[in-house]
Amino acid sequence: MNINNLISPMRALAFRAWRSLIAFIPGGRVRAFGQGTDQIGAIMVVNLDRQPRRWRRVTKELGRFRTSEGIPLTSITRRLAAVDARDGRAVAATVDVDVMYRIGDQLHVQPDARLAECFAEDEPVRMSRQEVAVARSHVEVWKAVANGTEDYVLVLEDDVWFKPGAPAAIDRGWRAALDRCTAEGGPKLLYLSYSDAGGTAARDDACDVLFRPSRGLWFLSGYVLSRKGAAALLRAMPVVGPVDLWMNYRFAELGALALTSPAIAQRPDGASDNAYSILPYLARAGIVDSEHGAKPPGQSRTGLVLAWTGGGERESLAMALSMLGLRVRAFDGDEEPMQEPELKEVLKTFDALVDAPLVPAALAAAVANERSVILLEADAPTPAGLELDRLPPSRSVVLAPRDPLGGSWGVLCGVLDLVEPVEPFPAGAPRAFRLFRDQRPTARLAPAARRPRENLAMDDSPWVLPASSGWRPTQNVCPSVRTAGPAIAEASMTEASASFPGLIETFPGNLASFAQEGLQHTDEGAQLVIDAMQSGLRPYRSGAFASVRSFPHGRFEAEIRAAPGPGLITGFFLHRDTPRQEIDIEFAGADPRRLLVNVYFNPGDDGTAMGFGYRGSPCRIDLGFDATADFHRYAIDWRPDRVTWLVDGRVVHERVGWDPTPIPHLNMRVHANLWAPRSEELAGRIDERKLPAAAAFRNVLVTE
Template sequence: MGRGGRQQVAARVPSRRAQLEELGTGRRRGGPRLNKLSFSDFRQSLRHHGRLRLRWFDWRRRAAVFSRSNEPGALRRIYVINLDRRPDRWQRVRRELDRFRDRHGERLSGIARRFSAVDARYLEAAPDPTVLVPRFTLADQLTVDPNPLLRIDDEARAREIRMTKQEVAVALSHIEVWKLIANGDVSCALVLEDDVFMTYGFARDLETTWSSLTPTGADQPDFDLLYLAFDEVGNASATQDRDQARKLRQPGIWEAAAYVLSRDGARKLLDATPVYGPIDLWLNMQFGRLRAFTAARPLIEQRIDEPSTNSYSVMPVLAQLGVITREKPLLPRTKRLHGPVVAVGDQGSGLTALAGALSMLGYSCCSDLDRLPAVEQSRLLRGERGRLFNAYVNIGSLSFEALEQIGKASRSARFITTSADQVLPPTVRDRVLRLTPEVKDKWAALSEFLDIDYPAFPYPTDRDLGRRALSQRAPLKSARKLTELKSDRGPWILRPRRDWSGIALDRDPASPASLVRVDWAAGDTLENAAWRLRDDTFPSNMALFRPANVRQLRGQALLTLRHEQTPVRALTSGAIASTASYRYGRFKAEIRPSGVPGLITGMFLHRNGPRQEIDVEFIGKDPSKMLVNVFYNPGPEGTKLEYGYRGTPTLVDLGFDATADFHTYEIDWLPNTIRWLIDGEVVYERMTWDPTPIPNRPLQFNLNLWHSRSSELAGTLASAALPASASLRSIEILRNAGSASDELVDLVGASPAGHS
């Protein structure tokens, strides 16, 4: 039935506060920290499930605060913000509410109203600027959640952060509910997101909180906003009495998953619009104009066991600034998928885009070939185990007869055609989806057909590649000793097998004449339109990059790592990056790496959203080897697939000490192949699915010197050897004209010398 890739990618995204706690607030690999972080996650999950179970032992089910009758002081309305595509969550919230009865013994779901949430997947235009401005500043973030490593200064006030589409959709949903309350017939309403549960003691403690906010002799509680779900951060003052509500005078509260909003409070919030930034952050800024309170403790909590597609815009910024000091391994969580899936159709009907979509759903998808490798085809036709893939798109050897045989051999097989007039075997007609170009919402059709959740990502729009011809893989002329290191596991990484070395395709087409060179040589200035000096960091890097640590001296550029105390790191170093991103090309540099244990000299191509990366790294503890690596996540621009912890690393034995002299190191990145060269000689290469697909999105070229948090990877830092430097004599990018990030034109380069 194939390999363990028959699974749908999913991920639990914890709250913003939980993410910061997991990652620490003090690049890529973390080695021994994996077990520690996993244990932390286990304890958090165990406590959460304990609270979920404990609530069933709560005997107090009469929530006297609620009533459907028009009575003084009653909470008469509940709004549940719920996506149209998640009726399961709406039903679950109704069941949760029905654990309780109002003051007259009626189920709470009787006063619940479902609000159709704004869906981030369909947000195309920018929001109305009179309602929501989709940006905020680092200073806003620090006002709510101060960090001892950062200051609220002019730089923080000037650093703008763009909201994610998910944050925009959440904010717009809450604003629309405020309008319902402001213009409604009830004095206040409980607003819930659809992933919450009521904790043990909910009914009892809500009644106590409600009473504490009702002045003597008054019929109605006196507040504008009452948080029932919240995370305390910043300057929020502790309650003096565990039974009393707490008045909020300063920012310091995260979450907007459950709160009671009065009619007056809703009108005040709407009068204060436009909202700036995420909704829970902006609400903190309104405490001065609102009578805002929290319960003495969170009476409602968000579930953490529910797969989420939320995305927090501030997290990458905090990582770059060095506030996040640990990197939590981000690996796919998956569930079983139907399959194998076989897709056929005419050229130009969207087959390559469909292959990308299936990959984004978590399939290991083999596509756009004239034929399958013989062993894979045989196992597919016979319905045998041991297949490498579980989705096959536009494969020439899968004829009408082959499709019929697959359908008979595997009752779980699914078939997709992208052409309206495609003839398929009658024996599989009850397992066919016609996904023609006329289908407007292809995700909806795929989701229903494959019985999966509707994805949060944009559907790919790649043009069809056509069927590419398989060929024999030629041996390298200069074979080096290789050591395969432990890789990540996931749907886009094939497990090692002796009979598999990737998919070799006919030679990439010859290079066009219009090649453009982007280069730097000693003596030229590095800070120009093509290059920039980095002033950020990443979680696994124990040094902060600073432009001052890149110096040009005696015919070379030095990247220097030194002891220098900053608010976020005790070390600083140097890094260079291209200002543009490129899709395919030759990327080379003359480098003499640092040989100090604990340091890594890097030359690599990288992007996020989706994360893709091609690496050359020199490990200071063993300068006789070069580490090469590839990270791959599928999807079009903006796809929040960032999986990868170890990647797919391989150590290449150099046969010399890289720190003794300069050598030219090169990444030759082609649509079907990646080759690594030293002084013009190919020393290592990877083909498609060897073990990952070839990265296919624009990447930025980087060179840096950094200290890894993982001593397992880089060795223990030899502090006495600092300052230490890596030296550069030249950098060169050879790309196709128009292949920079603004024009995604493939560069198809000629085979370099030394490869047969």
């Protein structure tokens, strides 16, 4: 896996304009191609059915060049339909691909001390659906080559271009490959396109034209494969992990060769919808970094979406609409029916309403809106007054029972004019969780009950109320909280704990790397110590620990003494990835008399690759004391319908559904850390004269 640097829009536009001009200039003959003995007799291009533009573009590129006989390369080119990650059946379990690989496999291709320090080599990684689809696409190519009539085939992905001087480089490389492999009956695998894995590729037996790689090449965007080579790859299956990674293990048996410098490259102006399974691990190891999260999905071009469900145990449709980037409000069905003015007010905030109770006049007004879309699950009762047969198909649809392999996306995205996600259609959260309900008490409170809110920026996403909503944290209507249940996990932290071990990792935006040296156990509990590093991968080293297991809900508490000093954040929080959800308690060392609370929400079932947002929905709470001076007991009480923050047993803040986010609904782990934000917005600039600094945690407790 190789992560390309982002290319600026202007550079992408310039590249596209340049290639458009080049398209009219003949590229000359590439004598390695032809119908003679020891020539490359065919080209196979892997192309998605839904990407006809890419097919046209790559054939235009190939049309510039001719074979040794003088005919266009397009005359020997064949399109092979790629496996689509959006097709649940196509990426379901298969004997061709083993979706689990190890961190050690990544390190085999691209050694990196940071990754090796953070994770054991046998740490399992699950391939993304896109990676499975890419692997299966290449397997289908190998089958076609092995069963074909051509001795040698050039395999191309559909986003490539031929670099200046490519014909001569390919010809020289092909002649050298034939000379080197005479005894073996010809080359089995020759890379014409690749990316050197961080400059670490092992290049053996090198000359001016070729080298023999033993490891260290990413990409399979352009390679010559023989029939014997294809047969060898098929015998070696299943593909374990991303296919370009797995190929590195096949180099020796195939006698792989590569051009000294790639002659074919991937276009830098095309957006990729691939999802790299290794990326979260690289981020935690500090190898990739970013100040900003990715952008949420594009909004539907429709107006209001009204949906009614069959009332099943799980709320699949509401979750699906949320995953598509709509701000969704769901109803229980027993609320007072909304009048037309109330409906208009609700639609200032929400894009989609699920099971909304409407009086006939409000429903009629919504249906009369030519931009509205009506959705009904197959077993949903038709709302009184709704006549579906009077609506055009472009504005209404009855959704068939959910296909567990993802068949429901097509109809839903078709009527909403949205691109189908690659993720499986969701099962949704249990209805009992009441996810996506708007439970805010703000509308029922007098202005005096609303807290003034600092100008803390929130994420601009479909899973946070918009700025126009005027969200303000509210005083607690009921300052009591349910009694904690039986203990699930606990540790004094005065000694190393098997339940809450130390972490060796980091994350984007953190100037510190977490190391075992940054976690010390004393009579006062776990000491997380941050200090400047004279040499290291990041300028500071600190400590962190986390629970081994994940928890569905409960109360999570610890006695904490925050670290003093500007530029430092002491954190105690719940967190998960895929999708990213988080509930925070944080202390800024420069502002120790206030508590920062935050919630991050992304929709989806467990495993959904959605991790948008980098600000969350923060607000500060006055503590009335200096959190760095002594220990106090802090708790997060997380329930399906609300999150409550407590300090020394007293409720200081509470949030319910859409206040201003939905409540996280998937299992999370408990974390504690001391870190240094790259951005000075949150905690100011770090003062190294005040280092080392330490945060202390003791008596960590998780209860039901």
